[in-house]
Amino acid sequence: MEDGRTLTHQCVGGDCYCDWRLNIYDCVDSNGLRIIYMAMIIFSAVVSVCSFAIFLHRLIFKGHRLFDFNSSSILKPKPIDCLMFFLTVFNLLRMLTGIILVTNVSQTNILARTFMFEFPWQWGYGACALYLLGIAQTLADSHKSTARLWLPSAKVVDRIGLTFLFAPFIVNNVCSIASGILASGSPPSPELLYRAEIFTRLLYVFWFIHCGSLACAVLYAGARLLTLLTAHLRKFKSSTTSSEQQRKVQAGMLKIRLLVAVIFIALAGFAVFLLIYGCLRDIIIQSVPGSYALCVIWNFLGPVASFLACIAVVLNPRIDEKPTIGLPNSSGGGGTTLSNQVTGNMFTTSVSQQESCDMQGTLSANAFDTLQKIKDNMVVAGTDYPYASFDYQREFENDHYNHYQQKNHNHHKQHSDGDDYMDDYDEGNRHQATGIPLRSSQSNLIPSP
Template sequence: MADDSSVTIIRTFDRHCFDEVCHCDWRITLQNCEEHHAMYIINVINIIVSALGCIIGIGLLIYRVGMKGHRIWSPAGTVTGIIRPKPVDCSMVLFAVFNALRFITSLILITDVDPGNLLGRSVLYEVPWSIGLGGITVYLLGVSQAIAQSHSTLGWLPSPWIVDVAGIIALTLPTVGIFITIAAGSTIDSDQHVAEILTRINYGIWFIWTAGIGTAVLLAGIRLVRILRIHHRKLRQGSTDDAVRAGIFKIQVAIAAFTLCLYFFSFVLLLYGILRDLIMENTTGSIVLGAGWSLTAGITVLVVQISIIFSRNTTRNAALRSKKSTDESTDIDSSSGNSTRPDHEAGVGISTLGAVSTTFQNDNEAIMNALQTNYPQEQNYCLPASKKPNSSKYFRFGRKNTKRPISTTSSQMELSRYSD
């Protein structure tokens, strides 16, 4: 066994060398190290995945916002609170930016542009992750705000101002990691030890934050799917049954993908923060961890995008008819006195599905139809004023129970549109 004193060790922030064998920090460089070939291929794959995700995301935004008229942000007055993102459309914007920046990051690494600028490379590597986490966060906040407008879920969420405060913190806290990265990059030349400590602290904070957001997404998703399934069991309309189940499946795909991604990412960050030196100096371990770190988020975004694009055949589903055809069928049924529509029986009038759009509607709107049919406030129309629920009673967080507005087309469709 060779004497350790005969081994020449060169240790820098981005590279650990033992004689002629070097291991690199593949976050900021790929050149002249044992991991070069494997990480080069991984970054090429990431370029393809990121480009595909960016193109699909932009295409979805053009279709949904430009052609279908969706909004990225809910106008003031339509929902309560300051943080009012449309879950899918707003998250798609951030995911498109995330993929674009990840594309640029990998391109710089494989072409080795400006190799001496470690500060710039470190910051460029960190920024996309903050934006990607922001995309998942606005999805969670948008779903929470949408559910908060539902009569049937009154009391599940805290007051709007608490949701706003939590949302602002959730969206801004990840930027702290960028400032820590800037501080670490600024001290690479003057004090390498401090730079390494700051890097470990940064990923320790990221571990806590990603695990926390992942848990919040999981719990919110479980609660939402449970609500939808309860209403689905109450109302099993033959024409909408498949559409409702398909909409619930889309929600489950998004929640599962986001949760698995965040939990995996938090695990990787914890390992890297604690064992950075050992990981860098172990070629196999470094490559495996680098592959998971580099590709998981992009693949997750693709899975969610594909679930959004996926659409069942609308021609055989009466729940997905256009407004005109639905209105005509309603008039015919009403005139014959044989209406079988739950909305009609509840005294609400024309179904939300028939009043939402003049174009074909997708399966998630059938979910809202099932929810609306069983809303408690619809039964209140038949009660005398003295026996209607008192909305001024105090409950959770010491605030008045906010009086929910009577369901309107826009507010009722809010929940269903988040995974259109």
């Protein structure tokens, strides 16, 4: 075959090589590329079924939703639900892309093929961005004092998260569509082909920026959170906190390190491969071993990561659903969450071992008792009592506390498996946002000294 090049093939010395993103036939490595794509189609189908089953179970049987529209945030995703939904769409679209290439449908429609290869990755990237955005927003809403130590303001978090989410949909689609239009001639002129290849290289430079930025954001958030937890661990060691609680904190920190490491390595590794392809596209395409290696990594990195996410949700959904990004979970029978311990230190209170909700104390039991003694003494002495609102405040707190406890009890009866911890946090936040103080007197929220 004569030497020449198009966006899909490069022929050198009588041998033609495929750009396996757009075509896998009529080249020296067609058989191997076809096997790789068939394996990817099967694997993506299995993973999409698993993730969609998890999503339907949470949506139908547990009454979850993708976004919380009652939040003050512009877009507040439910992390696990959005993760499963976006990963389902991602794997279905990747499966469709593989079917198009294996069956060689519409082989002359370069525009459709360039768009279809890039579009699924934007959903996979969006799944990771929404998961991290949901975690950051929930933690910021639940623990404003703690979150200020490692998170920017809520508006800044929204802007960063939305930029991560929509930037690839806007910038990358422009590049892929422009590349497809310029290369759609039969054959394209050398000048148009040159421009199409420039847009292709720019596309993967932009992907490198997107993935690298998100990887750095994950590393930054993880490092700041670990610094905060290390400081609180020192406080626990210097106090009367049990060794069991210290072990839970240390275990939670280990989980955070692992989670941050996995996400960072995946995003950073993919960013590096994208940059290599953008800079060395011709060399990679014309090397059969190099083309096979990058094709395998490119096609299986997403489905493998999706499958591991499904396993994590099914085996231990509490770990990833907590707004503390993998902190130790709580149980009704004993043990507090780390977020409760942090909140207790911030307000010089401690949380009951039997209480799984995160509530801030207003007045301690001793404070009420002290005020009551002052009142009794002043009444006996015939002096006017200056704290007239005290009785109303106490009665007001008791009524709302009992109402909240009953509602929380009913909620946990419906979700006894502890899989809705994040929804419990959101429910508690709405109570606190109304400005209604939660009762802490005559309860185990603040023990008597």
